[in-house]
Structures are given as structure tokens and as C-alpha cells.
Amino acid sequence: MRHQRPDRGTPRVVPIAAERLRVDRRRVTVGRVRVTKKTRQRDVLVDEPVVTEDVVVRRVPVGRFVDGPVPDRYVDGRLIVSVLEEVPVVVRRLRLVEELHIERRRRTVRRSERVTLRRQEPIIERERPARSSAP
Secondary structure, eight states: OOOOOOOTTSOOOOOOOOOOOOOOOOOOOOOEEEEEEEEEEEEEEEEEEEEEEEEEEEEEEEEEEESSOOOOEEETTEEEEEEEEEEOSSSOEEEEEEEEEEEEEEEEEEEEEEEEEEEEEEEEEEEOOOOOSOO
16 A cells, blocks of 8 residues: 655645743742730939039128129129119219129039839740641
């Protein structure tokens, strides 16, 4: 038996196969993290110098007449404020009644006081989900 040859005018069909790729994404939970904070307290003793200032006012009687208002002034670290009054005389004049000598005195005193300090600490817990049968 002879093979029959196809006619030269008949087209030959050659099947072509092709693969296609489809990429999908899906979320898969592989674990969880829980972060909480715990505040801890501790008492500490603070011992620091504390600076205070006291103001001392001393009244100094003067009792003399002046020609006009006397401006406030500083002498040896003291603020001197003049207090005036009008006195009826044949001619009205200002008499310096007294001066206020004001000075600052600084002193340092150590004082201890108990204070509470707080501090937060993170607590990290990892949770693993139950395995599912899905791929």
C-alpha cells in the first residue's frame, strides 16, 4: 500500500500549543503581634539645692528738706526708695522723711523630697494563627 500524498494545493494544519501564566495575590496571615505598654513606678529621693531670696526692708529716718523729688537709686546692692511729704512752711518745700533701704539676701538650702517617676515598658507578644488546610 502506498501512502497517499496530500495534494500540493491543500494547506497543512500544524497545531500550536501555548501556555499562559496567571499570577494572583492573596493575603496570608502568618502571625500577629500585640504590643502593650506597662507603666512602672519607682520612688526616688531628690536632693537638690534650692535657692531662695528674702527681701529685707529697713526704714531709715532722714528728716531733711530737699529741693525736688529724689530718684530711686542703688547703693552697694541696695535699692533706696525715697519717701517724701509736703510740709506747710512759709514757702512750701519737700522734706525727705525717710528712705527705704531694700536689699536681697540669697541663701541656699538643701531640701529632700520624695517624688514618683513613671516609665513605660513595651510588652510584645507574638501570636501564630491556626494552620488552615488551604494552600
